[in-house]
Amino acid sequence: MRSSSIYVVVVLAILCGTAFTRVDPTFGVEEAGTVAVSLPLFGPAEVDLPVKIRETSEKAVDMVAPKLVSLKRDSGAGQITVTPSSVEVLHDGKPVAGIPLAAWARDDLVVRVRGLAEAGTYTAQIAVGAAATGGEVTTPVTVKVRSKVAVAWLLILAGVALSALLRYLIVTYQDGLRARARIGLLNLRLRQTRDTLGELDEDERRVLRSVADQIDELAVRLEAQDRPAPAQFDECARKVPGVRSFVACARRMSDVDDQSARNLLDVVKLWLETPVDADTIVPRREAAEKALTDLSQAINAAASPLGRQIAALQTDIDQALAAARKADRSDAIDALEPAKRNLLDARAALAANLAEAKRLYDQASAVRGTYGVKMGSARTVEDATVREPVTADASNPLRDIGKKSRRAELVVTIAVALVAVLLGQQLLYENQLAWGSSLDKIAAFLWGLGLHPVGGTVFGGIESLGARISGGSAKE
Structure with missing residues (x-):
């Protein structure tokens, strides 16, 4: 008989908890469900927890202010008790210590909790009771706190930036290899020029040796980690065809037999023998280009x-x-x-x-x-x-090498950064109301870096997504 009574009490308790949690037959509390808020960029968040109460009888009742019984945050490894900085009960925006509830009436209260400093999923237990009976009911409220989307953007961009930085360092190393290749190409072109010129006189050999020494100087400086500027490579590259033009004009000076023409040839010689890092190299090269043009025209006209x-x-x-x-x-x-x-x-x-x-x-x-x-x-x-005409050539055989590739890489890097932020926001942030834990932030950073898969999707970093955007086209 005694066990049957206990069974009846348990069944009644289960039935009463389906729609409302009841203290006595006079009032009930509706479940609040889930509340979502955003964590400010600076400082803790505050959240308003709604409490909906109603009187289900003809008798009025005085309700005491709801109180926060407990507040815990899910850390992923367990529940951590959180102590808020302050808790306040509001009715129509004003603090209250209690509220009278008329017969069959319904009213809304707000429990304002301040001091939620971390993003995550919180579970709050709120107790509501009647002043006369002293009985109370506890209702759970789930709170989802997530960081601002700007935090996700910044972390993803930081990952992308680190990926770009690492790639830049690699490219810088590759630029060193390209510089060595340019030096090798210049030496090859100069040897080819030397082979086509045949026997040289002393003046011609001196000019050729001067240009060869300048190319060797670039190589030595590169090995000493004193990387020459691109402009110095360009100036040196212009001198290789300039040597050929100088020798061709020198050998045809008898066609003009004019002192002004010999002065023009001296201008070209001065440019060829001037070091590429000299302050005067640009004006001397420009004067030499004009001199070569005038000299070749005079020689060709005389011929x-x-x-x-x-x-x-x-x-x-x-x-x-x-x-x-x-x-x-x-x-x-x-x-x-x-x-x-x-x-x-x-x-x-x-x-x-x-x-x-x-x-x-x-x-x-x-x-x-x-x-x-x-x-x-x-x-x-x-x-x-x-006779065969003389050509004036002081062009740069290395012109535009790598420039188009670097411009394309910059455009692709910017585009990839935007795609990474938008795609990362969709996969990491939008469907996570409690986004912002340390693990979430690490995941966002690693996503931008290209090292963290999300839902089977891997960003892959600048190199991978850049190749997909460009269709896997080969670099110049």
Whole structure:
């Protein structure tokens, strides 16, 4: 008989706890469910726990203020008791110590808890009781506290930044390898240039050795961890074709036989022998480029059919003028000297004004056949043989190596950082109302670094996602 009574009491207690937890037949407390809040960037969070009570009889009752019985946080390894900084009961936004509840009435209270300093899942137990009977009922409230989404962004970006930094260090090492490759390529190009030039005179060998020494200096500085600037590589690279142009022009100086042309050649030589780290290297290179252009135009003009005719006629007139002076023939001297001046002017006008050069040449030709000027110089322009033209080349054979690749890598890195943040927010943050524990933050950082899988998805870092975005295309 006694065991049957106990069984009836247990069954009644279970039935009464399905919708409301009841202290006595006069009032009930509804379950609050789950409350979610965000943890401020600075300082602890506060949370309002709702308490809904109602009187289920015709009798009014005085309710005492709800009280927080316990507050625990799930640490993943167990429940940790948390002591809030303050607890306050509010009714219509005002603190209360109790509240009268009329018959059949329903009212809402708020238990404001301050001092939740860590993100996570909290379980609060709130006791509600009646003043007259002293009885009370305890109802659980689950609180989800998570950090601001900005914290997740910053941690993911920190991981991405570290990944980019590690990649930068690797690329810096690769840049050292590329620099060595550039030096090797410059030495190869210089050797090829040397082989195509044949026998060199002392002046030409001195210029070639100077450029070779400058390339060797880049290699020595690189080995000494004093990495040359890219501009120094560029300047040195420009000198390799510059050597070829210098030698070609030097060997054709007899075509122009002019002091101004020799001055231009000296400008080119000065640039080739100037160290690439000198303050004057850029203006000297620019002057040398212009000098090479002017010099090549003058040489090519002198080697043209008209230029060779002018040179041949000038030789004949010089010989006739020397003979006239020896014989003291004033009439011949008076005729040959203007003709010689016309030829000098014609040679000067060859590169800039071909028509003027032809006119002056025709005027000088008037003395042909007289005063000892040979008739054999009367060749037509069409009959003259054209020599191979000289090219002015001070271009950089290493131009733009790696530039496009570095620009593309920067764009991909920025795009990957944005994708990593958005994808990480979706996978790590959005569905986690209690996100923000130490493990969560470590996971976000490792996700950005490319070392933490989430739901079967691995970010893979800058290199992996960058390859997927670019379709796995090869680098330049």
